[in-house]
Amino acid sequence: MENIIEIKRTNFQRKSAYFQLLNYALFSILGIVSIFWDWKAGIAPIVCVIIFYLIERKIDFWSNVIWFIIAFLLLSFSLSWIFSLSFGIFIFQCLLLAAIKPAIVIWKETKQEHTDVIFAMSSEYFVCLSPDNSDYKGYAMNPMGFKKRFPMSAVISVQRDGNSLVIALQQQIVRPRELRSEEIEIILEYFRKNRPDVLAAVETKIIRKEEDRIYWVKLIVIGIPCILAGLSIYFLADNGRNTLVTILSIVAALFLGLILLKITNLIYRS
Helix, strand or coil: CCCCEEEEEECCCHHHHHHHHHHHHHHHHHHHHHHHHCHHHHHHHHHHHHHHHHHHHHCCCHHHHHHHHHHHHHHHHHHHHHCCCCHHHHHHHHHHHCCHHHHHHHHHHCCCCCEEEEEEECCCEEEEECCCCCCHHHHHHCHHHHEEEEEHHHEEEEEEECCEEEEEECCCEECCCCCCHHHHHHHHHHHHHHCHHHECCCCHHHHHHHHHHHHHHHHHHHHHHHHHHHHHHHHHCCCCCCHHHHHHHHHHHHHHHHHHHHHHHHHHHC
16 A cells, blocks of 8 residues: 555634635725725726626636736726726726625635645655745735645655755755644655655755745846836826826836846856
8 A cells, every 4th residue: 555644734724714804804895995985986996896706607717817817907998998097096996896705705714614634745746835935925825725736756855954844856946834843754754765865865055045046036037027117107107097108017017027037047047
């Protein structure tokens, strides 16, 4: 019989569910208040959100996320132009009002019992909670959303680094979250018996250096375009009131991010 490891937690997501509920509730309240602040301008965002949820009933959102975003931007642009609304404020109101439905869903889920597998491993694959280094907020809100599966054939090194477990793969480095010290020891014992050649095969300092490199690439590729786009929208697009300049700023930021990604990849490969 194959040796399989499974590590579970009961009601593991309850704290994160309350955190999500608090955030969505605050966004929902702000959205509702914004309608009463200017009810004429608030009608268009309400219509946009209702249309979105009606379409979502028939079409899966995540399978068609790109088309949903394109349709949302086109509809937002059309309604903001027809009703002479600020494109930026219109988008903001739509996002706030869209938080009402998930707030209701999460509130219902907090009343239910859940048992989640936070780590699993067999001879073919391992599954763990593996957020990106900089995505702490996203992980706090939905840790099980960062559950990922990796092939065991890609593992080149496994070791303990302080209180955490480090698994180096051929293309990336994984630090499984939420593991206790005794659970890390169970995983290491599995490798001692089945894959002793990968135990500390790569030095910890080399792994840390690679993690730092990935962090700086993400900071440059994502951070710089976002900052420049924000400044452009604020100063050149009159804080989002100039719809054309706002859209051009967003598009330019996307292209700049792609260019910076190519440049950083070339630098590190050389």
